[in-house]
Amino acid sequence: MTAELRTERRDSTLVLTFSDPASRNALVPQALTAAVEALNVAEADATVRAVVLVGEGAHFSAGSDLQRLANDAEILPGDAAAHQLHALRSFVEALRAHPKPVIAAVEGAATAAGFSLALACDLIVAAEDARFTMSQGQAGLSPDGGGSWMLAHALPRALALQLLWLGEPVSARELQAWGLVNRVTDSGQALAEAMRLARQLASCAPNVLAATKELVNQARGLALNEHLNAEGLHFADTLSHIQGAETLPKKRGPRLR
Numbered sequence: 220m221t222a223e224l225r226t227e228r229r230d231s232t233l234v235l236t237f238s239d240p241a242s243r244n245a246l247v248p249q250a251l252t253a254a255v256e257a258l259n260v261a262e263a264d265a266t267v268r269a270v271v272l273v274g275e276g277a278h279f280s281a282g283s284d285l286q287r288l289a290n291d292a293e294i295l296p297g298d299a300a301a302h303q304l305h306a307l308r309s310f311v312e313a314l315r316a317h318p319k320p321v322i323a324a325v326e327g328a329a330t331a332a333g334f335s336l337a338l339a340c341d342l343i344v345a346a347e348d349a350r351f352t353m354s355q356g357q358a359g360l361s362p363d364g365g366g367s368w369m370l371a372h373a374l375p376r377a378l379a380l381q382l383l384w385l386g387e388p389v390s391a392r393e394l395q396a397w398g399l400v401n402r403v404t405d406s407g408q409a410l411a412e413a414m415r416l417a418r419q420l421a422s423c424a425p426n427v428l429a430a431t432k433e434l435v436n437q438a439r440g441l442a443l444n445e446h447l448n449a450e451g452l453h454f455a456d457t458l459s460h461i462q463g464a465e466t467l468p469k470k471r472g473p474r475l476r
Contacts, residue, residue: 222246222284224253225275231268232417233261234410240276245284246332248306255306255313262318268425269417270317272340273324273410279349280333283307285358304363307332311365314339315436318429320420324413325349325391326406335364338373341432343400344413345391354386372439373399426460 222239235254237244254272261267274280283303314321314336323329323340329351337343337351345351353370355362362383370379374397382389394400404412420428430453438446 222250224250224257226257229414230418231266231421232271232414233257233267233269234271234273236273236275237280238275240278242284243278243281243328243330244274244276244333245281246307247284248302251306251310255309258313258317267319268421269320269322271322271324271410271413271417272336273413274326274333278327279323279325279329280336281328282331282333282354283363307364311335311339318432319425320417320428320432322413322416324409326409328352331355332364332366335362335366335369338369338399339365342416343394344402344404344409344416345394345400346404346406346409347391348406349391349409350388351391351394352386352388353382356384357386373397424457427457430457
């Protein structure tokens with residue numbers, strides 16, 4: 220079976236499914252490129268309010284298809300790796316820049332670049348028995364998919380290096396305790412919980428969600444005064460926007476501060 224990306228609309232949520240259970244949904248350039256295109260379409264569609272990323276079957280993703288890369292490298296040395304890395308980079312950047320909430324629904328294994336993709340999403344819902352592994356080092360490879368950047372920004376340096384160097388599986392509960400997983404569910408319920416979270420987010424003003432994501436994405440690269448300026452611009456914009464006006468609390472008279 221050829222790895223592919225399946226897209227499905229469920230009310231206001233777009234579900235993107237990496238579909239190749241035989242390979243634990245290993246990532247291939249064609250599927251990654253299709254995922255970028257699907258995000259572009261979703262961005263332009265006002266009826267899409269959130270995106271959920273999931274793997275078909277028992278696992279989220281085993282990461283880059285190393286066997287395919289090795290086979291292709293014998294025919295076109297260097298080209299296969301470059302094509303894979305470009306496609307993976309494009310999807311990770313698209314996930315981070317997408318203005319609508321993107322939720323990873325993780326069952327089973329999220330390995331190597333599969334772990335990186337989950338981290339690139341805005342929120343992670345994981346099954347109790349899900350396992351996250353940065354296994355590239357055990358294959359003689361350095362990290363890919365931005366995993367080292369995201370772990371270094373989210374965790375203490377020593378803990379990030381532990382995950383990247385040792386490649387030991389980490390449970391959903393451990394990642395939740397470290398602030399990387401938002402919700403942990405029973406096995407088989409990650410997608411259902413992600414859909415509930417997507418519906419909850421769909422009740423929020425889209426421009427507010429987009430502005431907040433942009434502010435969080437930029438926060439680490441800005442000084443406080445620069446960030447306060449950016450917050451002020453977004454606040455003024457959302458205050459005057461019809462969607463923002465609809466979400467303002469009703470006036471109840473002056474309050475003491």
